[in-house]
Amino acid sequence: MTRPGWGILATGGIAHAFTRDLVAEGFTVAAVGSRRLEAARDFAAAHGIPAAHGSYEQLVADPSVDIVYVATPHSHHAEHALLAIAAGKHVLVEKAFTLTQRQAQQVADAAAAAGVVVMEAMWTRFLPHMTRIRELVHGGALGEVRTVLADHTQSLPLDPAHRLQNPALGGGALLDLGIYPVSFAVDVLGLPTQVTARAALTATGVDRQTAMVLEYDDGRQAVLQTALDTAGPNRAAVIGTAGYLEIERTFYAPTTTTLFDPHGEVVERFAPEVRQRGMQFQALELEARVAGAAPTTLPLDESVAIMGVLDEVRRQIGVRYAADLEA
Ligand SMILES: NC(=O)c1ccc[n+]([C@@H]2O[C@H](COP(=O)([O-])OP(=O)(O)OC[C@H]3O[C@@H](n4cnc5c(N)ncnc54)[C@H](OP(=O)(O)O)[C@@H]3O)[C@@H](O)[C@H]2O)c1
Incomplete structure (x- = not known):
């Protein structure tokens, strides 16, 4: 064929x-x-x-x-x-x-x-380490999953005309980088029932750095951060009653993940081999x-729902795009 x-x-x-x-x-x-x-x-x-x-x-x-x-x-x-x-x-x-x-x-x-x-x-969703993470989470290896921690923070161009700084081009940390921890949290925990966000904006009016808490009716939480002018750990963790997963830098690209028991003893470590950048x-x-x-x-309906989470974050932090005014 x-x-x-x-x-x-x-x-x-x-x-x-x-x-x-x-x-x-x-x-x-x-x-x-x-x-x-x-x-x-x-x-x-x-x-x-x-x-x-x-x-x-x-x-x-x-x-x-x-x-x-x-x-x-x-x-x-x-x-x-x-x-x-x-x-x-x-x-x-x-x-x-x-x-x-x-x-x-x-x-x-x-x-x-x-x-x-x-x-x-x-x-990121399609990378082999994410497939194994979903197997472990949904197979019960972590017990009851309660928390996701993740950041995506980079030191990117500060030129006000660059697309990342320009509201007319959908600039800001959230849509470019923050989407990764948000999408990861939704992958592991599902869609939140409540979203809280705080941010500092650039002079051009997009988010320079944003902190988010996604909450669920049963008390689960995702604590997420993104920033476009400071490079941070770019790690993630999934924490449950029977153990936790640490996804090493950079969690959204091919990397090493470790499953620990609640005492910090290694249960499993995996780093699937990936050819190229992994976009295939x-x-x-x-x-x-x-x-x-x-x-x-x-x-596709999950991508649509995630855009709803990003809309709510932007509403709370005061980042508006022209498209927000579309009927
Ligand atoms: N998956 C990933 O790892 C990853 C990494 C980086 C970026 N991205 C995403 O990919 C998209 C593009 O990012 P990028 O870093 O590739 O951006 P970029 O280098 O600025 O390229 C964007 C391209 O879009 C086209 N374009 C059309 N209208 C434009 C306009 N009004 N202003 C500027 N460019 C315009 C241009 O191509 P022509 O001149 O050829 O028409 C330009 O080269 C974004 O959605 C970003 O979030 C994904």
Whole structure:
């Protein structure tokens, strides 16, 4: 069976990283599209891609493209996902899925109406150590799970025009980095019943650092932090009545995880070998779903619900995007 053709929409940093993994792992990368033909041609030459398009419209219309990978800033995810869906293509949308939950629901509704598969590129979910963590958590190895601790903190460009600082491009720590601990907490504990957040903002009005507590009716908690101008441990822990898991730096990428008993004795340590950066696992799941498999790791309604958590965090910390005003 021939594999589906991937179309890369945008030529920025993560588009390069993801495409490198696809090519190295033998996926079919059929085309790339950029706002500038020159950029598309350079990208195609760098990765050995047969077709280069000077607009996103041309990319999604290319008959050799079955799956579009959207790698634009957060502000443009919904628009570009909808563009691909309207062309009848399946879509992998970079995290955070959209700017708002309303946009996320709009994309999910359009995908359902068009009968195409859409998935958020929360690549961490699909990594082998996360699969083992879910097995241990759901298999009862930790007893009753009570707490998740996680941070995603990096020292990133402070240029006010950079997408991370710019509210018009969906800037701030939360959507770029904070999405990882939030998505991890939801993976382990499910959706919270209550969210509390505090933040310090940048001069440009996006969150520089944000602390979050997700709470559950039965008393479980996730304590999460994110920041874009200070690099921290980037570790995570899952704590239960019969033991705890420590996920070493950097928890959201391939790394070592240890299961301890309540006395701190090692029960199991695992560090699955991962080729490349590890972005191929999400692509494998999307291809399986395109071939008819049911979602196993990140159903679209969970991505939509997570955007609701991020909306509530932003409401509490006072970070507003233009999309918040959309009807
Ligand atoms: N999974 C991960 O590990 C990971 C890591 C980093 C980022 N990301 C996510 O990937 C997305 C892109 O991040 P990035 O770091 O790759 O960003 P980036 O380097 O700034 O690239 C973004 C690309 O989007 C396109 N674009 C379209 N409209 C734009 C606009 N108005 N302003 C700027 N660029 C525009 C541009 O491509 P053309 O010029 O070719 O049109 C640009 O190169 C974000 O959602 C981010 O959260 C994921």
